[in-house]
Amino acid sequence: MKSCKTIALRLLLCASVSFPAGFAGAAASGTASLAEPPGTGGPPMLRRLTEAQYRATIADVFGPDIPVTARFERALRSEGLVAVGTSEAGLSAFALEQYDTAAGAIAAAVLAPERRERFVPCDSPPVQHFDPDCAAAFIERHGTRLFRRALEAEEATAWLDVARAAHTRLGDFYAALEFTLVGMLVAPDFLLRVEAVATTPAADGSPRLDAYSRATRLSYFLTGSAPDAGLLAAAGRGALDSPDGLAREVDRLMAGPRYEAAVREFFTDMLRFDLFDDLAKDPVIYPAFNSTVAADAQEQTLRTITGHLLAGEGDYRDLFTTRAAPLTRSLGIVYRQPVAVRNGWQEGEFSERSGRVGIQSHLSFLALHSHPGRSSPTLRGKAIREVFLCQHMPDPPVDVDFTGINDDTNAARPTARDRLQAHATETQCKACHVLMDPAGLALEYYDGLGAFRTRENGAEIDVSGALDAKSFAAASGLGTALAEHSQTTSCLVRRMYSFATGRRELPGERAYLEYLDATFAAAGYRVPALMRAIALSDAFYRIAPETNDEVATGHDVPAAGES
Amino acid sequence: MPHKFQSLRLALATLSLAACGALAQPEWVQDGSAGFVVSSIRYALAEDAEENGACPEGMTTGYADRSEVFVDLEGLELREGEAEEQHLKRLFGVAFGDKPVTNLCLNPELGAPDDRFRTVTAQGVPVEGIDLDPLVPKSRTGGYCAHEDFPGMQGGSGIDNQFYRVFGCSAQYQSTGLSNSFEIEMLTGSWGVLVTLDGIDDIANDDEVAVGIFASADPIQLSPAREPLPYATYAIHPEPRFQARTRGRIVDGVLTTEPVDVRIEWVVNSIRQDRPLDDAVLQVTLDEEGVMDGYLAGFTQVEDLYNYSFGFRNGTDGTGELAPLRLRSGSAVGKSFVLGYTCEGVYQALYANADADPDPQTGRCRALSTQYRVAAIPAFVVAEATASSNANLDAAGYRREEMYEAAPPENKKEER
Incomplete structure (x- = not known):
């Protein structure tokens, strides 16, 4: 056995691979070629x-x-x-x-x-x-x-x-x-x-995953599940070795009913929805929050994403500016919008009055990145940078004094901006807060659950904000800034590739990732095109030679055309 | 009778609304429309009799011997040495068995004059409510019968509240009584009440707004602490009898409607019933948060009031069929036992104090002024055609005005 x-x-x-602010992706630079560059691959994985x-x-x-x-x-x-x-x-x-x-x-x-x-x-x-x-x-x-x-x-x-x-x-x-x-x-x-390495290397002599490991990697990437009988059979007869055979299976899987589930699984992971399991809100402050709202909030965002990216064949960047708002009655209470449909989803748009645009203005983002009893421009700004731009924000110093920022009853500092202003002037805090807070402050029209408001503790809320070099006046401006940010699309490319391979990208894969950036751009930032490019690329299945020690050898199958 | 505000709260709300009248329409008004769900409803009453001395002749008492509720007593009387519990069990076994015995709760008109039911006889007892006389013309009620009005609890006079006069001396309607907490069934989702306002130009002063008072087709949405949540969506009950439409005007932040026949649902012991309120006037304040607070006041036919609250004679099951006799009869008789009154006593007191709708033949009034204290919070009210009163849903193929085209505001009086 x-x-x-x-x-x-x-x-x-x-x-660690970091993306400093202002990093310009290959797509933006226009230097990448649409031909897949030779790559090094990575190690076989145990996931x-x-x-x-x-x-x-x-x-x-x-x-x-x-x-x-x-x-x-x-x-x-x-x-x-x-x-x-x-x-x-x-x-x-x-x-x-x-x-x-x-x-x-x-x-x-x-x-x-x-x-x-x-x-x-x-x-x-x-x-x-x-x-x-x-x-x-x-x-x-x-x-x-x-x-x-x-x-x-x-x-x-x-x-x-x-x-x-x-x-x-x-x-x-x-x-x-x-x-x-x-x-x-x-x-x-x-x-x-x-994952096992094939005993027979690829045509160029480089090590690669064996056929069943390739089928498994492909299947979980494009369907979120194990290979079906057809894919296992294709692997067994070596059909995945040929570009045409691989393309047939990739296209079959992407046309199948489980492809949407795979897209949902990716965004569920990227948007950190597993944190909803621990999400708690003060029922006195947010009486409308319950488990149904939490579940529907996640589903709302996933429906928006799949509706836009798959059914609508939309541009990924538009997810940050879309006003599409699938709603249930439970969500309608928080969004303060009517939902005529009794038991199900009603397609619609956010009201202009609310100023909401983009998935970053959904409850699933706003509630998840807030405190149990109040909003948090810092947590939201941190999440914007980490989730959507793949930037890393360090944890706060252990000796930081949170007294001022936590006291939202201080009449002298009625709004979060007021409290953060005092907080961010401290030297030890400033360096990170200037990166996080300006983006999060643009979302302050939405309370700790995500409900719309214009005042906090009786004071008018100022929702001006900034993301790197771009300043804006409200949440809609943040959406536009995210859509236009050079790292937004390159972040998705890297997240998608890591999701597919189960590992972070390696230094030797920079050229390959730039190729994916360019492919994504050439496809009008259509996510299915990006996923197809990954699934069809050699790099996705290639094993780096230096990692090919001490791993099991796999199951050889006849080369394409031999079966 | 003068038409004055009945509470300090009304006056304060008026001031606050007058102050904000110059502002743009608040969040709860969208495109000149607003919807509400009733979050609290109870009878407008007064302080307990013990406090206000309303009952110098004492409080209502019920049947001394429970067998008295049955018309044919033979064999049902309390036997010597029989325990009360045993007697009750025997009564219910016989009375509601295969051959039910005629009882006074289903047939209160068969009862002899009852001297155990007490009504409010003290003079000048302050009560909750509004003065209906200037708001409901005699042409709608068919006239009035002589009755003594009450002073208002927060000032004012001319309060028409004969319901309180009838039940002010009943333990069940004191502050610790069980009969004025019927909204519990509303909070469990069995029934609900919706209000819509359309054509709002100014929430502080508006000559004319269209007003709808509807039964809700959806259960009320509650917080984990079981408080009604604002901005939930509710559909209007599809049955036309549960849809009342009228006009109103807002003066200094107080909305007062023209009279209209209102009918809402309610449930007792799984018996579904209509709770009608004829010639009803809604007089409420609206605060900045869109909270509606005030009175829904009108007249209830004695037969209707007796049926939905005491006799359950025409109560139905969930399918609309007449509820089982055993259930209706048992509920009516059981309630009289538990709450301590005689069914014929209630029935007789209701007619004795009826103040509207005189019978053209006998001159006896057949309707009783009845007032509810209501509060409502913002909600999205949608028609059965899935439209909203608070948002522009033209895209859904629905125009708000159609709701009012369906029934003219006059809401002509039906023949009784």
Whole structure:
């Protein structure tokens, strides 16, 4: 049985890549070529399935009616993405316990009498009799989907031995299969995306991922789930080796129903929606906040994004200036807009009165980057720079005095701007606050939940702000500044590539990322075009030679055209 | 009778609105329209009888022997040595079984004159409410019967509130009583009341605004602390009988409407009923936050009031069918036992104190002045065609005026 024991988890220790303010992306400079430059690639990765990927995989393999009952461990965010954290986090005892619980429930549901016919590929063998052919077929069928590759002969035999031993102990064929399935569901091969290097290098001699690892990387990137039977088959016959064969699969996956889910998963990660699990608001100050509002706020932003980028084939930059406002009645209370639709979503636009434009004016951003009882220009400004511009803002010094900024009842400093003014004059605070606060202050018309206001503690709110060299008078100006900022699109490119590979970009990949910048620009900043370019690029599957030590070799398949 | 403001709060609100009248329309008014959901509603009453001395003849009492509620008493009387609980169980078993025994709560007109029901007889007891006489012309009510008006609790006089006169000496309507907390069902989402204003030019002074008073088709939206939330969206009840439209004017921040027949829903023991208020006038203040506060006052037919509050004779189930007799009868009789009154006593007192709608034949009035203290908060009110009263939803193919074209403001009186 193949195990991950032989595969080293590579912790990437490359120098941090930063994007100082004023950095001009390749797209803006116009120097990049649309031909993919030769690249170095990166290491093969060992990535833990995210909760979303786990659930999607189980639903795809066994059907959406199979319950996944477990509390998943909190995700680790690294380099701005949980997707990167999945290659850096370990598995705690709690996580294994929960995986075991989930596996037990899934296996019980799959082997329940009413579903056996669906999942056991043979005619109702007697319970007391162990049918090795039937068990082998069951293992082959589901093991291939769960492990996202063909099972090796000795591996399949090992699982069959498990099933036989279980039957000996349990005396029930289906119980034995259930026991075996539990084992497969807690195996590293399922819980971890184990990437292997092909024994046969690419045409240019460089190492690359093996076919099934490529299929898996591609599938989770473009569908958020495990490879389907068609993709596994394509990998098995070497179809992914040829540009045409790869393009066929990429286009098929992007045209499929799960592509939107992958886009949603990316933006859920980039926008840090996992933090909603911990979001709390003071019910006295924000009585309209509840779990429904929190869920709908995330969905509102994701619907806006997918509606604009996919259905509307829109320019990514316009997400910061769009007034599109899908609303539910729960959200309508906070946005103070009517929602005629009773149980569902109503498409519409934010009122001009509210001044809202862009996803940065959504509750999902405003509430998430605020305090439980008040707004925070600093947290919002920090998030604007970190989430949308990929800039890193350091944590505050440990000895900083927050007394003044926290006292929002001080009549002499009625607005957040007043309080921050006093705060930001302190030398130890100023350096960072001048970067964060001006952008966040433009969003001060929205309280700690995101509801519109024009006054704070009776005083008129000043919503003038600035982002780097651009000053503006209100939230709409911030949207325009973000849309026009040179790092906005290059940040998305880097986030998308990191999301796809599960690691930060490497110094040797600068030319490749500039190529992606240029491709993104040439496509009018259409996100599907960017994702397609990544999926079709050699660099996406290439393994850096220096990282090709101590890793498992993969599963060779016939070269394209040989099958 | 003079028409004066009834509370200090009204006067203060007037001053504040007059001050802000020069400002642009507030957030709760959009395109000259505003919507509201009633967040609080209760009967306009007075201080407890113990405080204001309204009941020198004492308080109302109920049946001394619970079997008295049944017309045919044979075999139902309290037996010697029978415990009260046992008696009650036996009563309900027999009275509401397969062959129900006629009871006075479903048939109050069969009762003998009752001397246990007490009404307010003290003079000059200050009450909540407004003076309806100058607001509701006799042509609408068919005339009035002689009655003594009350002084207002915060000054003023001429308050028409015969509901209080009837029930001011009943324990159930004292501050700790159970019958004036019927809004609990509203807060659980069983029913709701919406108000719309259209054609607002100036929230402090406006000669004419269109006013709608509707039952809500949606449950009220509450905070985790169960406080109604402003700016939620509610649809108007699709049944025309729950849609009242009239005109009003705003003077110094006080909105007063022309009379209109209003009908809202309510629920008791899962029995659904209409709560009608005829010739109703809405007189409220509007503060800067869009909070509406004041009175919804009018007249209730005695038969209607008795039915929805005491007899449940025409209550329906969720499908609109007449609710099971056992449920209606049991609820009516049980309520009289629990709250301590006689059904025939209520019925007789209601007619004895009715002050409007005289019977052309007998001259006996058939309607009782009834006032509710109401508060409402901003809301988005949409028609069944999914339109809003607070926003320009032309794109949705709906024009606000259509709601008022559907029914003329005159709201002609129906034959009773």
